Amino acid sequence: ETGVTQSPTHLIKTRGQQVTLRCSSQSGHNTVSWYQQALGQGPQFIFQYYREEENGRGNFPPRFSGLQFPNYSSELNVNALELDDSALYLCASSSGTSGRNTDTQYFGPGTRLTVL
């Protein structure tokens, strides 16, 4: 059974650029959640996708957007990058009905984004 994988592992961008981060969910999981973890902080929920539909969103601006594909892999897109977007971006997958968060979320290793 393959765990959650994310790519790339590290990324450096400049302010104003756009970035796409990718996540492959664990086999059999239909729900993907994205979190932003700033240095020294706990992860903060960005949004969740269940069966290709957005199923909840945290307090992030619209320039943070996402997609989920039929194979349940997912992308996180961030436009007009700002310095404060520098963080570890974590993807988590889970299985269950209607994207309930009582299902255990399994996290990937994350993508470290640095915005200069």
Place this chain on the structure above:
Amino acid sequence: AQSVTQLDSQVPVFEEAPVELRCNYSSSVSVYLFWYVQYPNQGLQLLLKYLSGSTLVESINGFEAEFNKSQTSFHLRKPSVHISDTAEYFCAVVQGAQKLVFGQGTRLTINP
């Protein structure tokens, strides 16, 4: 909105000593609580969770946590720590039906 407070940002202990990492939550409804561990340069791994039933939950590596509704706490304990337990520990609560709300984390440092 639910929130989680981890009362200690750093906890240094000696190897083989006991440790308690404190977590308090705010909620007026049913709660589902989790402890995750993050080793250096890695993602989060589930340590244990409380959904219902017995208020004492255990992990396979010797950690346990007790759900205390009257004190709104979910403290994590281990009777004897090892060097390999050095990591960041996050307490989290489910909010609504979609997301985990995490505390700020507690850095556990084990000294030989």
